Each structure stands twice: as structure tokens, then as C-alpha cells.
Amino acid sequence: xxxxxxxxxxxxxxxxxxxxxxxxxxxxxxxxxxxxxxxxxxxxxxxxxxxxxxxxxxxxxxxxxxxxxxxxxxxxxxxxxxxxxxxxxxxxxxxxxxxxxxxxxxxxxxxxxxxxxxxxxxxxxxxxxxxxxxxxxxxxxxxxxxxxxxxxxxxxxxxxxxxxxxxxxxxxxxxxxxxxxxxxxxxxxxxxxxxxxxxxxxxxxxxxxxxxxxxxxxxxxxx
Numbered sequence: 457x458x459x460x461x462x463x464x465x466x467x468x469x470x471x472x473x474x475x476x477x478x479x480x481x482x483x484x485x486x487x488x489x490x491x492x493x494x495x496x497x498x499x500x501x502x503x504x505x506x507x508x509x510x511x512x513x514x515x516x517x518x519x520x521x522x523x524x525x526x527x528x529x530x531x532x533x534x535x536x537x538x539x540x541x542x543x544x545x546x547x548x549x550x551x552x553x554x555x556x557x558x559x560x561x562x563x564x565x566x567x568x569x570x571x572x573x574x575x576x577x578x579x580x581x582x583x584x585x586x587x588x589x590x591x592x593x594x595x596x597x598x599x600x601x602x603x604x605x606x607x608x609x610x611x612x613x614x615x616x617x618x619x620x621x622x623x624x625x626x627x628x629x630x631x632x633x634x635x636x637x638x639x640x641x642x643x644x645x646x647x648x649x650x651x652x653x654x655x656x657x658x659x660x661x662x663x664x665x666x667x668x669x670x671x672x673x674x675x676x677x678x679x
Contacts, residue, residue, distance in 0.1 A: 457558055459609075460485040460533040461550070463506070464520035468541040469496040475539075476504035478547035482554075483537065487528055489520040497541075517606075518628020522619050529615040537609045544651050545607040552646050553609040564614045564641040567600060567633070568607035568648035577650045592630055596637040600645070603633060607648050614641055 461483045465472055472488070479486050488501035492514035501508045509523060521538065528536050537553055539545040545568070553566050570577065571585070589603040606629055610618060614636050623631045637643060 457534045457554065458532070459483045459550075459554060460487060460528045460531070460536050462521065462524040462528060462536050462538050463488045463501075463541045464491060464517050464524065464538075465489065465493065465497050465501065465541040466491040466514060466517075466520075467493045467495050467497060469493070469500045471543040472497060472541040473500040473504040475541050475543055475547060476501055476506045479539070479550065480505055482547055482550040484533070485528075485531075487524050488541065489524045491515060491517070491520040501541075516625035516628070518621065518626070518631075519624040521628060522621065522624075525610075525615065525618050529612065529619075533612070535609055535611050537607075539607050546649050546651060549607070549646075549648050552648070553607075556644060556646050557609055557611065560644065561611075562642060563644035564611045565633075565636050565643045566609040566646050567602065567643060568605040569602040569645040570605055570648055570650040571602050572647055573650060577652065588630075592633060596634050596643075598637045598643055600633055600643055602645070603630060605648065607646075609646075614639075617641075 461479045463486065465488050476486055476488065486506040488506045488508045490498040490501065490508055490510040492511045498508050498510050509527060511520065511523065525536065535557060537550050556566050585602060585604045589600055592603040593599045617635045617639055618632060621628055621631045621635060633643060
């Protein structure tokens with residue numbers, strides 16, 4: 457399996473270099489999409505050995521992921537692993553995704569599952585993740601234990617679906633799951649660690665909750 461890593465990043469200069477350096481030993485290529493960061497995010501990524509695509513203005517995590525997917529699928533990689541640049545996802549656990557994908561090639565999207573050990577997860581996020589995962593699983597028609605985890609591996613079979621999603625913000629990751637299951641593809645779960653450090657979340661609770669609700673309502677009506 458040829459595997460590329462895709463890291464969407466916004467104002468991540470503090471941790472990104474170390475993340476990229478660790479990821480490079482696990483994959484065949486690392487692509488960072490700098491989503492209009494005003495700091496040294498792009499410089500840190502380049503110095504650590506990543507290929508960098510820079511968006512002139514901040515367009516959202518989903519938009520950055522779609523740009524990255526189009527670029528990587530054009531280079532004929534078999535699969536792409538997604539992870540954040542703030543250190544919340546452990547690069548050494550990419551090996552778990554590779555092993556799962558090679559063992560069961562019938563699964564086209566693997567999603568990290570942090571729910572086995574929640575001690576390090578803030579209580580509010582724990583409740584929110586559980587609630588949103590239940591709702592999304594019902595709409596998708598398949599159980600997804602940790603739908604809010606952005607640590608994922610996608611096979612080439614779902615490449616077109618990933619670039620066709622309408623969402624451009626954090627709701628893109630939820631729409632991805634719905635579109636993939638609706639198209640008849642299977643989603644698997646890979647146990648990953650729960651890591652919370654000093655990063656400041658880019659999630660905007662009110663706006664992103666509204667986006668999530670609209671997304672679920674739209675796809676629930678289409679089901």
C-alpha cells in the first residue's frame with residue numbers, strides 16, 4: 457500500500473514541525489494544507505520536510521481537506537491518512553490504520569476510536585462526542601463509535617465521494633461519513649489514544665452545532 461498523510465493546518469506553527477517529522481517515518485509522503493494561517497505554519501511544515509499547499513485565506517478545515525485530497529489522489533496513492541497538526545493525533549498510531557486497511561481491504565474508510573479510554577477527554581467533549589456519534593450513526597445507517605475523530609484513513613475507492621462533499625468547515629468530516637455509507641461503502645474503527653494538550657480549538661460551538669444540525673436534517677430527509 458502506498459500511503460500519504462494529509463494534514464490540514466491553521467495557526468499550528470508551534471507543534472506542526474514535530475508532527476510532520478514523526479509522520480514522515482510512517483508514510484510515503486506528507487502534504488500539509490495551510491488554510492490561510494497568519495503565522496509561520498507553512499514555514500514550519502516546509503522545514504520539517506512536508507510538501508505544502510497554501511490557501512490565501514482561511515476557508516475551513518473541510519475546504520483544506522478537499523484541496524489536499526484532489527492533489528494526492530492525482531498522484532495515485534492507494535490511501536490517504538488524515539490527522540491534525542496540533543499533536544492531538546499520535547503519528548506512531550498511523551501503523552494501526554495501515555495494518556487494519558491491509559488486513560481488511562473491504563473497508564474503505566477507517567475512523568479513529570477514542571472511546572475505549574476517556575480519562576484524558578474533557579467531560580463536555582466526551583458527552584458531545586457520544587451524542588453526536590449516536591445521531592450521525594442513525595442518519596448514516598451504520599454504527600460509528602467516534603464520529604468526531606479526525607484521525608482517519610481513506611482508500612482510493614472513496615476518492616470521488618470525499619471531494620464531492622458540499623461542506624467546507626468542521627461539518628465536512630460528518631458529511632464524509634454519511635456520503636460514504638450512503639454509497640454502500642463500509643466504515644471501520646481503529647482504536648487510538650485520547651490526547652489533549654495546550655492547543656486552542658478552532659471549533660466555534662454555536663456556528664458548528666448549527667451546521668451539524670443542518671447537515672443531519674438535510675441527509676435525514678434524503679434517506
